[in-house]
Amino acid sequence: MMHRNKVRAQSELTPVQSENAKAPKRRRLSPALRREQIVEGASAYFAEAGLDGTTRDLSARLGITQSLLYAYFNTKGELIEAVYNRLYLDRISPEWPELIRDRTRPLGGRLHQFYTEYAAAIFSYEWMRIFMFSGLAGADLNRRYLEHLSTLILRPILIEIETAARSPHRPVLEDIWDLHGGIVYIGIRKFVYRMAAPDDYEPIIRCTLNRFLHYYGIEPVSPPGN
Amino acid sequence: MMHRNKVRAQSELTPVQSENAKAPKRRRLSPALRREQIVEGASAYFAEAGLDGTTRDLSARLGITQSLLYAYFNTKGELIEAVYNRLYLDRISPEWPELIRDRTRPLGGRLHQFYTEYAAAIFSYEWMRIFMFSGLAGADLNRRYLEHLSTLILRPILIEIETAARSPHRPVLEDIWDLHGGIVYIGIRKFVYRMAAPDDYEPIIRCTLNRFLHYYGIEPVSPPGN
DNA sequence: ACCCTTATTGATCATTTGTTCATTAAGCTG
DNA sequence: CAGCTTAATGAACAAATGATCAATAAGGGT
Numbered sequence: 001m002m003h004r005n006k007v008r009a010q011s012e013l014t015p016v017q018s019e020n021a022k023a024p025k026r027r028r029l030s031p032a033l034r035r036e037q038i039v040e041g042a043s044a045y046f047a048e049a050g051l052d053g054t055t056r057d058l059s060a061r062l063g064i065t066q067s068l069l070y071a072y073f074n075t076k077g078e079l080i081e082a083v084y085n086r087l088y089l090d091r092i093s094p095e096w097p098e099l100i101r102d103r104t105r106p107l108g109g110r111l112h113q114f115y116t117e118y119a120a121a122i123f124s125y126e127w128m129r130i131f132m133f134s135g136l137a138g139a140d141l142n143r144r145y146l147e148h149l150s151t152l153i154l155r156p157i158l159i160e161i162e163t164a165a166r167s168p169h170r171p172v173l174e175d176i177w178d179l180h181g182g183i184v185y186i187g188i189r190k191f192v193y194r195m196a197a198p199d200d201y202e203p204i205i206r207c208t209l210n211r212f213l214h215y216y217g218i219e220p221v222s223p224p225g226n
Numbered sequence: 227m228m229h230r231n232k233v234r235a236q237s238e239l240t241p242v243q244s245e246n247a248k249a250p251k252r253r254r255l256s257p258a259l260r261r262e263q264i265v266e267g268a269s270a271y272f273a274e275a276g277l278d279g280t281t282r283d284l285s286a287r288l289g290i291t292q293s294l295l296y297a298y299f300n301t302k303g304e305l306i307e308a309v310y311n312r313l314y315l316d317r318i319s320p321e322w323p324e325l326i327r328d329r330t331r332p333l334g335g336r337l338h339q340f341y342t343e344y345a346a347a348i349f350s351y352e353w354m355r356i357f358m359f360s361g362l363a364g365a366d367l368n369r370r371y372l373e374h375l376s377t378l379i380l381r382p383i384l385i386e387i388e389t390a391a392r393s394p395h396r397p398v399l400e401d402i403w404d405l406h407g408g409i410v411y412i413g414i415r416k417f418v419y420r421m422a423a424p425d426d427y428e429p430i431i432r433c434t435l436n437r438f439l440h441y442y443g444i445e446p447v448s449p450p451g452n
Numbered sequence: 453a454c455c456c457t458t459a460t461t462g463a464t465c466a467t468t469t470g471t472t473c474a475t476t477a478a479g480c481t482g
Numbered sequence: 483c484a485g486c487t488t489a490a491t492g493a494a495c496a497a498a499t500g501a502t503c504a505a506t507a508a509g510g511g512t
């Protein structure tokens with residue numbers, strides 16, 4: 001005998017408390033809304049538990065029954081696919097390639113803005129961990145995302161550095177991956193390994209960028225007060 | 227006639243023995259040997275399937291029964307623990323801190339040797355993936371490993387850079403993490419995201435190091451032919 | 453207020469998976 | 483060879499898990 005009424009008993013004790021209690025009564029939402037709520041909750045849950053997390057745990061966290069998930073997704077895989085879409089969709093801002101190529105501004109400032117915004121975009125518990133989980137699971141989405149990133153962001157950066165370089169050194173794409181990896185690794189340390197990491201990413205991003213630019217004889221990023 | 231048993235056991239591994247050699251005869255190994263074989267197989271298997279891989283799949287791959295696993299490990303968790311030990315144990319060579327601090331040699335050469343050896347040590351399918359899986363699972367081992375690395379390797383590198391620096395710039399530990407992360411990210415791209423990566427890590431490691439050293443006014447690494 | 457559509461539930465099924473244990477046989481010793 | 487220790491097997495159990503479906507009730511339309 002399983003005592004599944006645990007959640008129910010909990011919710012009955014707190015009928016309409018707004019804190020963390022869920023309504024004991026059955027709530028009927030519009031399909032669009034419910035679906036949105038499920039995908040959002042699934043993102044948070046799978047980021048924590050991994051893609052092997054169970055549909056029962058997820059539904060319990062959402063305050064709905066497990067079978068309801070199957071009214072919106074034919075299979076658990078479909079649900080995970082929806083999580084992928086929500087997470088990856090438009091994660092690469094279409095403005096970034098323009099920003100990087102905008103030669104009316106100093107290259108340092110462009111890269112600084114890009115990496116500050118990029119860090120803000122991906123340095124989240126959900127994104128970092130689900131990206132890693134799906135990468136390990138062999139999801140093709142990861143490779144596609146990174147190919148996309150390489151084409152739209154890293155190659156333009158490479159070209160801009162080559163163009164702006166005033167030292168004898170010239171970078172190859174692998175050098176841009178090194179720049180990128182050094183910054184992304186901050187997020188990996190924080191969200192995958194759960195190590196202490198700086199609250200503000202700006203100083204280390206700026207320093208990393210300056211070190212990179214310096215090698216190619218490009219002027220450093222202006223201090224943030226600029 | 228003579229050493230029939232032994233020969234038989236050996237030739238048992240070769241598939242084309244008799245017509246329907248499908249039924250694998252039960253092989254009786256010494257506990258130490260069998261345990262070693264299991265842990266090795268488990269490392270390979272869990273690296274591929276993740277720590278949620280099943281004991282049944284593992285035993286099938288090892289060519290033994292699933293229940294035999296429990297003759298050597300009381301629980302699946304214990305088996306995974308054994309995999310951790312096999313993988314992490316002595317992964318940080320005790321000679322590296324000495325190497326890094328050996329001021330009779332140029333700093334660039336020391337760091338180059340260290341990172342070449344370090345890459346050779348951890349850039350393997352098994353290490354990279356299991357480290358990532360266990361990190362995501364929240365295994366304390368990861369944090370301990372990285373703390374260890376920070377204390378024994380990164381801090382000494384920081385001190386050596388500070389000491390050797392001839393430019394106005396001075397690094398903080400986070401800068402060393404950036405250097406480290408940029409290099410480690412090569413392995414992450416290759417083994418987690420399964421992207422194309424250079425076969426020989428030496429050139430990019432050298433270039434990354436030189437870029438780093440250049441910022442602090444430290445002489446570059448000598449070319450490999452030196 | 454009363455339908456009536458359908459979002460939601462509860463029960464249930466079929467597998468999967470970790471774990472246990474009595475039984476079997478491999479291979480060393482006398 | 484015979485006997486004996488114990489490595490190894492095969493069958494089984496309990497809990498967990500993905501998935502299904504008839505029954506229920508929430509809440510909008512009239």
